[in-house]
Amino acid sequence: ETGVTQSPTHLIKTRGQQVTLRCSSQSGHNTVSWYQQALGQGPQFIFQYYREEENGRGNFPPRFSGLQFPNYSSELNVNALELDDSALYLCASSLDRDNYGYTFGSGTRLTVV
Amino acid sequence: DAKTTQPPSMDCAEGRAANLPCNHSTISGNEYVYWYRQIHSQGPQYIIHGLKNNETNEMASLIITEDRKSSTLILPHATLRDTAVYYCIVRVFYGGSQGNLIFGKGTKLSVKP
Numbered sequence: 001e002t003g004v005t006q007s008p009t010h011l012i013k014t015r016g017q018q019v020t021l022r023c024s025s026q027s028g029h030n031t032v033s034w035y036q037q038a039l040g041q042g043p044q045f046i047f048q049y050y051r052e053e054e055n056g057r058g059n060f061p062p063r064f065s066g067l068q069f070p071n072y073s074s075e076l077n078v079n080a081l082e083l084d085d086s087a088l089y090l091c092a093s094s095l096d097r098d099n100y101g102y103t104f105g106s107g108t109r110l111t112v113v
Numbered sequence: 114d115a116k117t118t119q120p121p122s123m124d125c126a127e128g129r130a131a132n133l134p135c136n137h138s139t140i141s142g143n144e145y146v147y148w149y150r151q152i153h154s155q156g157p158q159y160i161i162h163g164l165k166n167n168e169t170n171e172m173a174s175l176i177i178t179e180d181r182k183s184s185t186l187i188l189p190h191a192t193l194r195d196t197a198v199y200y201c202i203v204r205v206f207y208g209g210s211q212g213n214l215i216f217g218k219g220t221k222l223s224v225k226p
Binding site for chain 2: 033048106
């Protein structure tokens with residue numbers, strides 16, 4: 001049973017719109033990472049937040065942004081949605097940046113039409 | 114890009130051992146081998162990790178060759194619920210890459226009755 005909760009589970013947006021995805025980490029987990037998983041591919045790292053500051057970013061444009069809050073929740077924001085942004089978005093939390101024990105949520109399935 | 118190579122798919126009979134290979138010929142001395150799995154419609158789940166010694170936990174065993182260029186994940190008694198995509202990942206445990214995991218396409222394991 002995962003301790004990471006993501007909402008919503010499914011979402012349909014129109015090209016050009018903006019979207020906010022939410023993640024509630026396990027209590028005490030001060031690190032959260034976001035991943036994008038296209039159909040048939042492995043997850044791709046978007047960015048990581050540690051104690052409310054971004055401390056690592058993958059090869060994603062600036063229209064992908066995030067926030068981490070003191071209550072262990074976090075958000076992924078995507079502006080100017082493109083059709084290729086359609087994917088499963090996964091949130092993963094851990095106790096520290098270098099901890100191997102990442103706990104993933106079940107993801108949000110985003111469809112851009 | 115992922116630093117690992119895995120077969121795209123494997124079959125295993127229920128109750129038998131499942132042996133999943135992974136090649137990581139360019140692994141660095143301070144990089145660990147991690148295994149995660151992803152059951153359909155769920156986020157990835159951590160299984161096990163190791164540096165150079167063989168490791169065992171309640172889920173699986175990890176065998177790493179002496180030259181560390183390859184490894185094998187062993188599920189000793191596979192069940193239908195072990196059907197999933199298995200990812201082999203190499204990463205630094207401390208101080209590198211801000212903790213992101215680089216996933217390849219993994220191995221789709223199908224456990225059959």
